[in-house]
Amino acid sequence: MKKCMFVLVALFGAAVAQDNFKCPDDFGFYPHDISCDKYWKCDNGVSELKTCGNGLAFDATDSKFLTENCDYLHNVDCGERTQLEPPISTPHCARLYGIFADEAKCDVFWNCWNGEASRYQCSPGLAYDREARVCMWADQVPECRNEEVxxxxxxxxxxxxxxxxxxxxxxxxxxxxxxxxxxxxxxxxxxxxxxxxxxxxxxxxxxxxxxxxxxxxxxxxxxxxxxxxxxxxxxxAGLQSSEGRQANAKPLKPRPAPAEKA
Incomplete structure (x- = not known):
């Protein structure tokens, strides 16, 4: 019982400390102690708690604390700031902001901004790698089945x-x-x-x-x-490569079947 009370007091104390954040300087942007998607904005010495968009996190890399920047979660090193707001999902978007793989086609991914999903497709032979977050050879992406590769x-x-x-x-x-x-x-x-x-x-x-x-x-x-x-x-646009990419054009008829050899 005493242990539980100690934990509750510790959590309450941390919350109070965050609610009573004192600005180190008159102006600046400071990371929240435990939340990666929250930060403090200081204006004339007065602190205001701010929250990044759902799926974004506060970038705390500016040692002078003068930059207000929320970036995709995968681009931010949260360190010990492990807490996040609950996800808010829309079609193709696990959170309102982020880049997400398509669940059905391994060569398709979605760029979500404020819950609106934009569809992207990798070039022929490539598939979206969920870890590296880039298009790679399809046979090197575990989620790809042979019929998709x-x-x-x-x-x-x-x-x-x-x-x-x-x-x-x-x-x-x-x-x-x-x-x-x-x-x-x-x-x-x-x-x-x-x-x-x-x-x-x-x-x-x-x-x-x-x-x-x-x-x-x-x-x-x-x-x-x-x-x-x-x-x-x-x-x-810098899109052309030696092997080329998919064209917007579609064939007017299928490739003719090869003639049988005598």
Whole structure:
């Protein structure tokens, strides 16, 4: 009984100490002792308790205490400030603010701001890693099932294809721009640079990204899109890479089935 009373008195004393926070200086922003999403704002020596948005935490890295900054929880080292306000959730958002993985698709994540979710999708072959909070190769993300990693595509067995070794390329069955790379038996999905499509090579497991007019059945992949404008916008945004990213364009028809060899 005495032990319980001591704990209650200690907690009450800590609460009172926080309620009676004395400003070290006339102006500044100071972290709460036990809450990571609360802080004190001092104005003319008068303290006011403030709370960051749900899913944000107070960044206490400014040694001069002059910065008022609430950041995503995963960006803030809370240390011993372990308490948080209860989560407030909305569709796709575990809290009102934050970046959250999609529960159904491993290549999709949501950026939530004040409860409004914006959908983002990783480039072909990548998936959102919940720990690193970046898009990584899908086969390296534990939450990804095989059918999501490469659309269920399975690499040929070792030695099945001649002259390819442990590396081979394979056309996507439905999308002219996409293709799979098999490396040591692991399939990864790629996308050709904007304005090109994947052309199957003369030998099994080979191919390259070429102009659509040089790939039978994929000539109309981009339709009436102004490819010059798209290339320029991607370059200005820093989005284009050697392997390319998903285009907004959708194929007008599926990739034609390869002709059977005699």
């Amino acid at each position: 490469a659309g269920g595509f399975t690499c040929p067995a070792a030695g099945e294809l001649a002259n390819t070794g442990s590396f081979s390329r394979h056309a996507h069955p439905e999308d002219c721009r996409k293709y799979y790379i098999c490396l040591e038996g692991v399939a990864r999905e790629y996308g050709c640079p904007i304005g090109t499509v994947f052309k199957i090579g003369d030998t099994d497991g080979s191919g390259n990204c070429e102009d659509p007019e040089d790939v039978p059945g994929c000539e109309d992949y981009y339709g009436d899109l102004d490819l010059k404008s798209i290339r320029k916008s991607e370059l200005l």
